[in-house]
Amino acid sequence: MTSGALARVIRDAADPATGPAVRPDAERCDLCGAPAPGDHRHLLDTAGEQVLCACRPCSVLFVREAASEGHYRLIPHRRTRLEPVPTAALGVPVGLAFFVPRTDGSVRAHYPSPAGATRWELDPEAWRGAVASCPELETLAAEVEALLVNTVQGREQHWIVPIDDCYRMVAVVRREWRGLSGGSRVWPEIDRFFAELTEQRG
Numbered sequence: 001m002t003s004g005a006l007a008r009v010i011r012d013a014a015d016p017a018t019g020p021a022v023r024p025d026a027e028r029c030d031l032c033g034a035p036a037p038g039d040h041r042h043l044l045d046t047a048g049e050q051v052l053c054a055c056r057p058c059s060v061l062f063v064r065e066a067a068s069e070g071h072y073r074l075i076p077h078r079r080t081r082l083e084p085v086p087t088a089a090l091g092v093p094v095g096l097a098f099f100v101p102r103t104d105g106s107v108r109a110h111y112p113s114p115a116g117a118t119r120w121e122l123d124p125e126a127w128r129g130a131v132a133s134c135p136e137l138e139t140l141a142a143e144v145e146a147l148l149v150n151t152v153q154g155r156e157q158h159w160i161v162p163i164d165d166c167y168r169m170v171a172v173v174r175r176e177w178r179g180l181s182g183g184s185r186v187w188p189e190i191d192r193f194f195a196e197l198t199e200q201r202g
Contacts, residue, residue, distance in 0.1 A: 029055035042075045042164045044144050046103075051075070051164060075144045075162045079200045082158040085134045087149050089126040095152035096190065098166040099127070103142045110166070112173035117166075136160065150194055152187065157194050169193055 029036045030052035031043075041059035043052045052072075054062075062074040090099065090109065097111040099122060107122040130147070131137045137147055137160075146166050150157040172193050176186040 027053070029053055029058050031055075031058045034058075042162075044073045044075055044163065045071065046073060046143060047071055051167070073141075073144050075164055076141060077162060077200050078145065078160060079162070079165070079197055080136065080160040081197075081199055082134060082136060082147075082160065084156045085130055085137070085147065085149070085158045087130070087151060087158075089129055090122060090149075091126070092149055092151065095155070096150050098146040098148045098161075098169075099130075100146045100163060100166075101127075101140050101142050110170075112170045114174060114177040116174065117170045134158075150190065152190070155194075159194075159197060161197070165197070 027036050027038070027040075028034065029040070031054060034055045034057075036053050036055045040056070041054050043054045043059070043062060044050075045052055054074075059074060062072050087097075090097070092109075093111050097109055100108050100110065102108060106124070107127045108119055109122045110117040110119045112118075140147065140160060144163050146161055146163055148157075148159045148161045148166055148169070169190070172189050173182075173186060176189045177183065178185060
């Protein structure tokens with residue numbers, strides 16, 4: 001899912017020498033080519049599993065799901081801090097992962113690594129257990145919202161976030177990871193990422 005516009009953002013974040021400031025193509029609408037402001041919205045192309053940048057006029061076209069005929073989905077703004085969700089049964093490696101429900105009812109789990117986001121299909125029974133403990137997970141918008149979890153070293157950070165937030169976190173890990181264990185920089189930067197999350201309505 002990281003091909004397309006958001007893949008450019010992740011790659012550029014991992015390589016400060018080629019950041020967005022010198023890559024103006026990363027700030028253009030992927031639908032019409034018009035300039036996209038820094039706070040532009042993203043669309044998910046469900047056919048190609050790509051996240052696309054969208055200028056305001058183009059994003060407005062997809063506010064109503066029916067207008068997209070299921071092909072493009074506007075990624076929402078919603079961020080909600082959750083009470084701790086039991087995640088042991090979800091199999092979260094290193095305590096940091098995100099979980100994305102899909103339109104077919106399955107759930108795909110991802111965890112960030114120096115090479116990008118590793119993913120696997122979650123056991124359906126494990127996900128049903130998580131939803132039973134936190135009914136708000138039932139409201140996740142398929143493909144475009146995720147449960148984001150950080151339980152590293154006793155942390156209890158659980159959020160509903162838009163999928164582009166998850167890929168921003170992947171970019172942080174790729175940029176800051178050093179050696180086999182991550183080094184001394186990556187975890188403080190992950191803490192900074194979570195500290196800067198703010199609750200927001202969709």
